[in-house]
Amino acid sequence: MKIKVKQASYDEVMARTPGKAKKPKKPNILFRTLLKVASLPDLIATRFCCKRTGMKQLGRRESALFLMNHSSFIDLEIAASILYPRPFNIVCTTDGFVGKNWLMRQLGCIPTKKFVFDISLVRSMIYAAHGLHSSILMFPEAGYCLDGTAVTLPRSLGKCIKLLGIPVVMIRTYGAFSRDPLYNNLQKRRVKVSADMTYLLSKEQIEQMDPEQINDVLREQFTFDHFRWQKENGVRISEPFRADCLNRVLYRCPHCNTEGQTEGKGTTLTCHACGAVYELEETGTLRRTDGGEGAFSYVTDWFAWERECVRRSLLDGSYRLDVAVDIYMLIDTKCLWRVGEGRLLHTTDGFTLDGCDGKLHYEQKPLSSYSLNSDFYWYELGDVISIGDHKRLYYCFPRDAGDVVAKTRLAAEELYQLCRRDKATDGKEQEDD
Numbered sequence: 001m002k003i004k005v006k007q008a009s010y011d012e013v014m015a016r017t018p019g020k021a022k023k024p025k026k027p028n029i030l031f032r033t034l035l036k037v038a039s040l041p042d043l044i045a046t047r048f049c050c051k052r053t054g055m056k057q058l059g060r061r062e063s064a065l066f067l068m069n070h071s072s073f074i075d076l077e078i079a080a081s082i083l084y085p086r087p088f089n090i091v092c093t094t095d096g097f098v099g100k101n102w103l104m105r106q107l108g109c110i111p112t113k114k115f116v117f118d119i120s121l122v123r124s125m126i127y128a129a130h131g132l133h134s135s136i137l138m139f140p141e142a143g144y145c146l147d148g149t150a151v152t153l154p155r156s157l158g159k160c161i162k163l164l165g166i167p168v169v170m171i172r173t174y175g176a177f178s179r180d181p182l183y184n185n186l187q188k189r190r191v192k193v194s195a196d197m198t199y200l201l202s203k204e205q206i207e208q209m210d211p212e213q214i215n216d217v218l219r220e221q222f223t224f225d226h227f228r229w230q231k232e233n234g235v236r237i238s239e240p241f242r243a244d245c246l247n248r249v250l251y252r253c254p255h256c257n258t259e260g261q262t263e264g265k266g267t268t269l270t271c272h273a274c275g276a277v278y279e280l281e282e283t284g285t286l287r288r289t290d291g292g293e294g295a296f297s298y299v300t301d302w303f304a305w306e307r308e309c310v311r312r313s314l315l316d317g318s319y320r321l322d323v324a325v326d327i328y329m330l331i332d333t334k335c336l337w338r339v340g341e342g343r344l345l346h347t348t349d350g351f352t353l354d355g356c357d358g359k360l361h362y363e364q365k366p367l368s369s370y371s372l373n374s375d376f377y378w379y380e381l382g383d384v385i386s387i388g389d390h391k392r393l394y395y396c397f398p399r400d401a402g403d404v405v406a407k408t409r410l411a412a413e414e415l416y417q418l419c420r421r422d423k424a425t426d427g428k429e430q431e432d433d
Helices: 010-014 029-045 074-082 101-106 119-131 157-164 203-208 211-221 226-232 299-315 405-432
Strands: 005-007 049-053 065-068 088-093 109-112 135-138 168-174 194-201 262-265 268-271 277-280 286-288 321-330 336-347 350-355 360-364 373-378 382-388 393-398
Touching: 010 336, 029 074, 049 074, 065 074, 074 088, 074 168, 074 194, 088 119, 101 109, 109 119, 119 135, 119 157, 157 211, 194 211, 226 299, 299 405, 321 350, 321 405, 336 360, 336 393, 336 405, 360 382, 373 405, 382 405
Parallel strands: 005 336, 049 194, 065 135, 065 168, 088 109, 088 135
Antiparallel strands: 168 194, 262 268, 268 277, 277 286, 321 336, 321 393, 336 350, 350 360, 373 382, 382 393
8 A cells, every 4th residue: 555645845845734624424334334344355364253241232333443453454354244233433544545535434434543642533423423423433542553562552542432422343363463563664474354332331431430440441451462472372384574674663682782784685584793593483482493502482572672661761861863854745635755864863862853954953852752753664755753733744764773663662652651750750749748
């Protein structure tokens, strides 16, 4: 999948007026049917099946919030199939509307900016549920998972569910990540895909719970490890490219601590600094093959260790990202604008983006977002780091910087947590004083 791109100066793009938010449309049966039919080839190829639990509690015409984990594009195809013919609006990232605004609105999509506070999204969801009497499909992780575990959920989700006041249903997929993990450059594997659809919370339960109690329920539901699931269920992936670009996720060697020297190619991950070689086995486990002792047996454990390394570097003040980037901007749904070059800096003070011959200067503080919109091979353009606000988004494509995207997301998440902790501590100290 690609995105419409045009070249323009920074001044020309800044002179454009952002599009006004529109109320969502209820998709008619024709578009719901087209979406279901278009989804059939992938579902047939993956021998898709779905297990339903407690769904008789949900009325046929009753609005509900369907929350779904997000692994790959097939997630939407799964939802289109198992929810049919129920009308539902889809919370969708704004870039998905570029060049196809009319179609996305006909499909009932509600645009939002990833990891950016957007009160208009809540208004649109309330209107869809109570004004259009439609259900809502939402991927609360906002972005695809990088390592096969859940992406951080927003703390505001519990409050949003309280405001909506409609039942919550969980859709959890199995095999979708294994079939098409984000790091693997859209190379699909032969894997069976299934889903569980579970009635999670009734309106009455939601009324009796506070937002944090709801968040606790959701965090439990969004706890998974796709690589361990693969091993435990005997799912074998024999494709010879299964480790291609795994270095995007496993960018730091646990043996020599060198970053940016790992290379995922074929079925192996190699550190060119110390020579350590791991095979990504057919069962999804890692096995060291160069004769040394292995440090990790799972990608997810390795990634968790990298997160801890990032956290330590934030605490001791040594963390720093300073890279040259190609800069693209999203200000409306006409196209993605390429506006020039610059540098992206990320420290414990947050992000700073400078470029376009000195005309662009943007700062984003650590507490602006609980996570970071980062992606691999985004719309086939390249690995990207996106920052911005409700007015405009900046898509930064690092140049000759190695694998920095995953690390930057980890740093943004950990920095947010550290700053929240410090802020809470300062508040308590003031109360004590």
